[in-house]
Amino acid sequence: MLTLGIETSCDETSVAVVADGKWILSNIILSQVEHKKFGGVVPEIASRAHLKTIVPIYRQALQEASITLDDIDIVAATMGPGLVGALLVGLTFAKGLAFASEKPFVAVNHIEGHLAANLLKHHDLAARHLTLIISGGHTMLVEVKTFGEYELLGQTKDDAAGEAFDKVAKLLDLGYPGGAQLDKLAQQGNPDYVRFPRAIMKDQGYQFSFSGLKTAVALHIKKLTPEQLDRHRADIAASFQEAVAEVLVTKTLKAAQERNISDVTLSGGVAANSRIRQLLQERLKQAGKRLLYPPNELCTDNAAMIAAAGYYRFEKEGASEFIVNAVPYLRLE
Ligand SMILES: Nc1ncnc2c1ncn2[C@@H]1O[C@H](COP(=O)(O)OP(=O)(O)OP(=O)(O)O)[C@@H](O)[C@H]1O
Ligand SMILES: [Mg+2]
Known part of the structure; x- marks a missing residue:
């Protein structure tokens, strides 16, 4: 079974072909560069850019x-969450294509897509597993009972992990989105340079919070002269990253132990982070558990993960109605 996947929820225009939800035949990803000079994604520009590029990328x-x-046997596209104008480009294109060629159309939840990125690479992943979703818009700890059945254990009360990375990267003049650059810079820094606050929030279970950490970094930077900032940029990046990693890893390990789950996955763009991967790997290994994560190119937005999720959705419940609309705040149910 060949699934065509289409992803336009934010600033990546991507189309992929995936066989049996497992094998990537193609995965074309175009990251829009139009937003760089604005320091963030401009929704109107994103929609227009998707419109221009969707057909050639397809x-x-x-x-x-x-x-x-x-x-092609199935046409799958992201229906949300994301920017409504951007989502509509891919969703409408997919519906038109499926309708005209009389093929089943499947609407995909983008977050479920991020989870499915693991299914593309780890064919032996246990159906029941724990996943830490860390992306530009989400931070969620989820128990996957089996594909399509989820229990949300906790999520962020304020900023998403990726958002915190991007905001701190901006404070360090690393450009936008700066998560990957911050990761690279942090490798040359001292993670013990400043001990930034860790929002472990013991009384709040698996909830996360990153806005206090972001403010602490901003206040620290404010006190430095430009020369001091230049000298310690890598140290601040490493210290910030260490605080994020410690909170994410502590809660994920706790959930895996309390729920007796042996397979743990990372999903979403921040799953590319080298320190989070390393620390979680270390701690899970000590506890006799296994960590799996997608290769970097499948962590950030791509259509192969949407095709995979679309394939498994179709297997579970068949095609979606053509009437399905874009849902900007779609949740993972
Ligand atoms: N190595 C890295 N370390 C930390 N953050 C990273 C790394 N690589 C990418 N990121 C971050 O990942 C985020 C992008 O991930 P993704 O594409 O999954 O998010 P999104 O699609 O914008 O949000 P969502 O999926 O929640 O709608 C950005 O915030 C980016 O800075
Ligand atoms: Mg995403």
Whole structure:
């Protein structure tokens, strides 16, 4: 079964072809550079850019997979969460394509897509597992009972992990989005340079909070002269990253132990972070548990993960109605 996946929820235009929810035949990703000078994604510009590029990217995805539309069995597209104008471009394109070619159309939850990125690479992942979703818009600890059945254990009360990375990266003049740059810089820094607050919030279970940490970094930077900031940029990056990693890892390990879950996955863009991967790997290994995460290119937004999620959704409950609309604040149910 070949699934065509389409992703336009934010600032990546992506189309992919995936076989049986497992094998990537093509995964074309175009990251919009138009937003860089604004220091954040401008929704109107994102929609217009998707409109311009969706057809050529779709053609490229078919070409790279060496197939034609006739060979496709399912057309899947992200319906939310995301920017409504951006979502509508991919969703409408997918519906039109599916309707005209009389193929089943499947609407996909973008967060479920991030989870499914693990299914593309780890074919032996236990159906029941724990996943830490850390992306630009979300921080959630979720028990996956089986694909499509989720229990939300906790989420962020304020900023998402990726948002915190991007805001601190901005404070350190690393550009936007600066999560990956911050990770790289932190590798040359001293994580013990400043002990930033860790919001472990013992009385609040698996809830997270990153806004206090972000403010602490901002206040620290404010006290430095430009020369001091230059000298300690990598140390601040490493100290911030260590605080984020420690909170995420402590809560994830606790949940895996309390619930007796042996397979743990990371999903979402921040799952590319080297220190979070390393620390979680270390702690889970000591506890006799296994950590799995997608390769970097499948952590951030891409259509292969949407195709995979679409395939498993279709297996579970068949096609979606063509009437399905874009839902900007869609939740993972
Ligand atoms: N190595 C890294 N370390 C930390 N953060 C990273 C790294 N690589 C990417 N990121 C962050 O990942 C985020 C992008 O991830 P993703 O594409 O999953 O988010 P999104 O699609 O914007 O949000 P959502 O999926 O919640 O709608 C950005 O905040 C980016 O800075
Ligand atoms: Mg995403």
